[in-house]
Amino acid sequence: MRVTATGVSVTIDGTTILDDVSFTAADGRVTGLIGPNGSGKSTLLRCFYRIIRPQQGTVHIGEHDVWRVPARRAGQLRAVVAQDQELDNEYAVRDIVAMGRIPHQRLLERESTADRAIVDEALTRARIEWAEGRRFVTLSGGERQRVLLARALAQNAPVLLLDEPTNHLDIGAQLELLELIRELGLTTVAALHDLDHAMSYCDAVVLLHHGRVVAADDPVTVLTPQRLADVFGVRGATTTHPLTGQPHLVFAAPRSERELPR
C-alpha cells in the first residue's frame, strides 16, 4: 500500500511546523524521512499516528484517509515503532507483542489460537522469540526495539512507520535492526537521523527543511554535496566502502583546523 501526504500543514502554538508537505512512499519500499532537528520529520509521522491532526491537507494509507477511518481501522492499516520505550513497565515480552492484536480484537474477545500463532510468528520474524518470557526492562536497547518491531508485525498491517528506530543503539544493533527492517519487505516510512543509514538502507528519501520538502528521490540523487551544505551546513562527500564496494557518506565541519593540507 502506498503512503501519501497531500498538502499537509501543521501549526502548533503559532509556529508553523509543517508547511504544505506532500510526498508519496511507494508500495513495498523503504522510504526515509530525513532533515535536521526540528525540520518536521516526527511531526509528519505523528499525523499518520493520529496524534496530530493536520490543519490543512490529508494523510493517506492506500485509499484510506487516516483521519477519516475509525481509530481501530487505522491500527489495522499501519503499525508504529515509536520512540517511547517506556522504562518503567513490568510487562513480559510476549504480553507486549500480543498487544499488536488489539486492533483486530472485538470488545471482550479473548486471544484466539490464530492470534497466538501470529504473535509467535512476529516474535520469530523480529528474532526475539528467545526472550518471550523475559521482562521488557531486562533487555538491552537493541532487543527492546526488536520487541516493539515484533509488536508492530503482530498488527499484520501493510505499512510500517518508524521514528528514529536506531536511536540510542550501538552500531552493531543499529545495522542489525536496519537489515531486519529491509528484509521484512513491508511498505516502510522511517524518520532517520543518520544520513549514511538513509543512503544505505532506503529506496527513496524525503528531505525536509524548515517544515518543507526540499527534495524527494533516491538517496544518491538527493544527498548531493550542495544539499548537505545548504540544509545541514556540512561538507559532505560520497565515498566507497573498501570492503563492500557500497557508496557511503562522509562529513566534515565547514572549516576544520585539523584538516591536512592537500
Next chain:
Amino acid sequence: MLLTVAVVLAAAVAIAVGTVPVPLGDVVAVTWAHLTPGDTERSLLYDQIVWDFRAPRVLLAGVAGAGLSIAGVCLQALVRNPLADPYLLGISGGASIGAALALSFVPAAIAGLGVSGAAFLGAVVSVALVVGLAQRAGRVAPGRLILAGVAVAYLGSAITSYIQLQANPGELRGILFWVLGSVAAASWSDLPAPTVALAVCLLWLLVDGRRLNALTMGETSAAGLGIDVNRLRLGLLAVASLLTATIVSVAGGIGFVGLLVPHAVRLLVGPDHRRVIPVSLLLGAVFLILVDLLSRTLDRPNEMPIGIFTAVLGAPFFLWLLRSQSGAVR
C-alpha cells in the same frame, strides 16, 4: 475466586463484631430474612443492629474501598505516574470545602443539599476546574493534569483550614472527622449513588481493559495500536471523577486506599489491567471493610476516623510488600 470469598467473609465478620457482638449465625439469619420474602422469626435487637446499623456501614466501606481502588487504577494508567491517586484531580479539596461549609457557617444556606450534597457539589466544581485547566483544544495533557490537580488540592485544603480556624470546637471535630473519612454514619440511602457509579464504571473498564494496557506503554504506542488516545483519557477521567466524587460525598476523604491498593495488586498479579481491575476491586473492598472494623473496635465504644487507619495499617504493609518483591523494578 478466593478474594470473592474473602470479601463475603470479611463483610460477615465485620457485621458480627462490634460493641454488641452478634453471633455469625444470626448475621446470616437476619440477612437471609431481609433478602427473601416471607416472615421469619428473629431477634429484634439483632435485626436492628445488623440490618439498620452495621450492614449499610460495612457495605459502604466495601464499595468505597473498591471504588477508590478502581479510581486509583484509572488515574495511574492515565497519567502514568506512580503517585497518582483518586484525589489527584483536586476532588477531595473541593469536597472538603463543601462539607466544611455545610458543617459550620452556612448550614442554613445549603441545608437543602446536606453535607453529602455540598461535598459532591464541591467535588464536581473542582474536577471541572482541573480538567478545564489541563485541556488544550479538547486534548488532555497528563502533565498539566497533575499540576492543575495539585494546585486545586492545595487551594482546597487552604480554604478548608481557614474554615476550621473560624469554626467552633464542636464543628471543628465534625469537619476533622469528615476530612479524614468515615463510614460511621452510613445508612441505606448512602449506598445507591456510589454503588451505581461503581457498576457503570466497571462495565466500561472491563470492556476497555486491554486499551489501558496499551496506554501504559505510552501515547504513541497506544495511538499506533489503533486506540483513540484522547477519548480513552477522557473516559478514564470521567470514570475516576464519578467514582471519587460519589464516594467522597458520603464517606469523606478516605486517603491512601486508592494509592496503595493498585500498587499492591500490580506487585501481586503483574501489570495486566484485565487482572489488575478485578483484583483491585476485591482487595480494596476487603481492605477497607477490615480497616473500618479496626477503627471502631480498637478503642470501643469510641470511633476513630477511618482515614487514620488506612495509612497506619496500609503504609507498613505496602513497604513490606515493596521490599519483599526482590525482582521487581518499581
